[in-house]
Amino acid sequence: MKKAKILFLSLLVMVLSLAFASASLAGPIVIKFSHVVAEKTPKGQMAIKFKELVEKRLPGKVEVEVFPNSQLFGDNKVLEAMLLGDVQLAAPSLSKFKKYTKVLQLYDLPFLFKDMDAVGRFQQGPFGQKMLHSLESKGLLGLGYLHNGLKQLSCNSPLRVPADCKNKKFRIMSSDVLAAQFEAVGAMPLKKPFSEVFTLLQTKAIDGQENTWTNIYSKKFYEVQPYITESNHGLLDYMVVTSAQFWKGLPADIRAEVKKCLDEAIAYGNELSAKMAIADKEKIIASKRSKVITLTPEEREQWVKAMKPVWKKFENQIGKEYIDAAIAANK
Ligand code: SIN
Numbered sequence: 001m002k003k004a005k006i007l008f009l010s011l012l013v014m015v016l017s018l019a020f021a022s023a024s025l026a027g028p029i030v031i032k033f034s035h036v037v038a039e040k041t042p043k044g045q046m047a048i049k050f051k052e053l054v055e056k057r058l059p060g061k062v063e064v065e066v067f068p069n070s071q072l073f074g075d076n077k078v079l080e081a082m083l084l085g086d087v088q089l090a091a092p093s094l095s096k097f098k099k100y101t102k103v104l105q106l107y108d109l110p111f112l113f114k115d116m117d118a119v120g121r122f123q124q125g126p127f128g129q130k131m132l133h134s135l136e137s138k139g140l141l142g143l144g145y146l147h148n149g150l151k152q153l154s155c156n157s158p159l160r161v162p163a164d165c166k167n168k169k170f171r172i173m174s175s176d177v178l179a180a181q182f183e184a185v186g187a188m189p190l191k192k193p194f195s196e197v198f199t200l201l202q203t204k205a206i207d208g209q210e211n212t213w214t215n216i217y218s219k220k221f222y223e224v225q226p227y228i229t230e231s232n233h234g235l236l237d238y239m240v241v242t243s244a245q246f247w248k249g250l251p252a253d254i255r256a257e258v259k260k261c262l263d264e265a266i267a268y269g270n271e272l273s274a275k276m277a278i279a280d281k282e283k284i285i286a287s288k289r290s291k292v293i294t295l296t297p298e299e300r301e302q303w304v305k306a307m308k309p310v311w312k313k314f315e316n317q318i319g320k321e322y323i324d325a326a327i328a329a330n331k
Contacts, residue, residue: 079097082140
């Protein structure tokens, strides 16, 4: 009996040491965070902050590798790669989820939100929170929203009224709503990856594009686009996503700490986005490479009138209750 007990205890020690050895051999959990923008942008800075927080609070347990500037994956490939386990975190623009869900098309409706505070109110409300779960049937989890800001129109000729867009080629993200938005003003939209935009503009293969101040500045679009119209006509916002399989496979205590770091990094990035939009616009103006056009209220109203009919076309795909909730967030 005593012999059997000793044998059992020795076996237990052996099993535990083997388990311990294999756990340390396996090394830390690695989170690859892939994105397409420059480091000096709200998303770039948020990713760096996330890495710093995780590696400070979970030393030796979790490592974060950040890949900016489409170094690892472009936005059109990153979600497929995530489902294959090749990347664990990304924050694609909400305009790039069309293959996975239709409800996020809401965020592309032109002139929907009056400002970024309204966007925040909507996202923290029941509809915005529900949308974070809209990818679950496809194996993806939304972990939070990250802001960049409102979009402006840049072009190789001045754009004051919608008719100025006639027959001009504009690069857009992979969104049918954005295609309809440009068609509504007589322009020709082209869906192209972010990594190609600068060259397309420089070589004049396209006439213009829409983006935020931080993307226009950090990717130097203003150096190859002589005019930027401050239209604030649409939103560029992100969903931080991971794969359900990866997330659920994390030990519960690690998952909770990683989520805390992520929430803090997102809050940091969101605060930064407002400041960077102002600073980068000022830098573009100071560069004198591009003329920033301010619309009169009457001119702006013409853009609203031309683009807003797009809402009706997508109402059934998005759900009217979501659109109504977004409108209510403006008050
Ligand atoms: C991004 O901000 O992540 C890219 C936006 C774009 O594709 O224009």
